[in-house]
Amino acid sequence: MATRLATVTTWFDSADDATARLRAAGYLTDDATALTAYLAGALEKPLLVEGPAGVGKTELAKAVARAAGAELVRLQCYEGLDEARALYEWNYKKQLLRIQASGGGDSWSETHDDIFTEEFLLTRPLLSAIRRDEPTVLLIDEVDKTDVEVEGLLLEVLSDFQVTIPELGTISAICRPFVVLTSNASRELSEAVKRRCLFLHLDYPDAEREKAIVTSQVPGLDDKVAAQLVDVVVRLRELELQKAPSIAESVDWARTLIALQIGDLDEATVARTLGVVLKHASDQQRAIKELQLPR
Structure with missing residues (x-):
């Protein structure tokens, strides 16, 4: 070719x-x-x-x-x-069917040229x-x-x-x-x-850029709540967690707050919704302890 x-x-x-x-x-x-x-x-x-x-x-x-x-x-x-x-790989089943359909009368070179073509190629x-x-x-x-x-x-x-x-x-x-x-x-x-x-x-963005990302992805999010959310996420990432919150999880958290009609991200709300951003029980326990959240 x-x-x-x-x-x-x-x-x-x-x-x-x-x-x-x-x-x-x-x-x-x-x-x-x-x-x-x-x-x-x-x-x-x-x-x-x-x-x-x-x-x-x-x-x-x-x-x-x-x-x-x-x-x-x-x-x-x-x-x-x-x-x-x-x-890529060859469609071996289809090749076998073609060989069987030919009746085995062709030479190997003819069979080879017939079955190793675009028709049998799986990209x-x-x-x-x-x-x-x-x-x-x-x-x-x-x-x-x-x-x-x-x-x-x-x-x-x-x-x-x-x-x-x-x-x-x-x-x-x-x-x-x-x-x-x-x-x-x-x-x-x-x-x-x-x-x-x-x-x-690429590393986690600074607070200002993460806030811009979150607000662009979640229209209608109150500016004060967005600032509170990013502040908590930054603090969580400073802890020794198994899995730090990702940007996508920050966005999910913002959407959660919109769905719950939260106008103030206080400590009780953080504790209630922590599972949106922390997916390991040990991480949640550490966050509750380090951030002194209500149990």
Whole structure:
């Protein structure tokens, strides 16, 4: 299969353009994130986004897709992920039926050429993103959850935006995808993968930006309640918890307060609704103790 030349897609015109368009897509970004997103598109480099769970790493990829009007293709990583689930596999049942239908009269070379064709190819996220001729955001989510061997599958995609299928040849991207890899840093990624990527570390936002995020996501939230909520969330994150509250959980908490028609987030209300933001009993007990909440 002949190698195809990739066409260039302009994702953002500048860092300021990235800021404006991501915000319009519902993602309130800081300067470093906007600049890195712009550079990832301009340089056609994959973007590795690392940080604790719940700080907006996955949402950044979704926001880029919304801002650019692109299709989002997602590879959710997990322990045991292999080539068949990440790249492609052959439809063996359909191939077997074709061989049986032929009656076995063909030579092996004729049979091989017949069954190893596009008709029998099952594409998975990496290959699907490479083959698309429209703007595409490829999200490789929680890459640190995979085995180290899986990183080898990514290198050809991340380096040359191509996939080699022995039976068909090399398939190169026509329209290079905007690639975002996310990692919760549960393990160190290989230097080979890091070398091919731009790097962005996302942490929890400061109180002012988190308040802006919450109020933008939850229209009608009283400004005083929003400030109280963010203050409590910041204090919770300073505790030694099994799982600190994420931004998404801050938003859920705000929606909870709207549903309960809460006009003042006092200590009793915090204690009553703590399960919205803390999902471990030990974390709730620690928060009640440290924040001196009523039991």
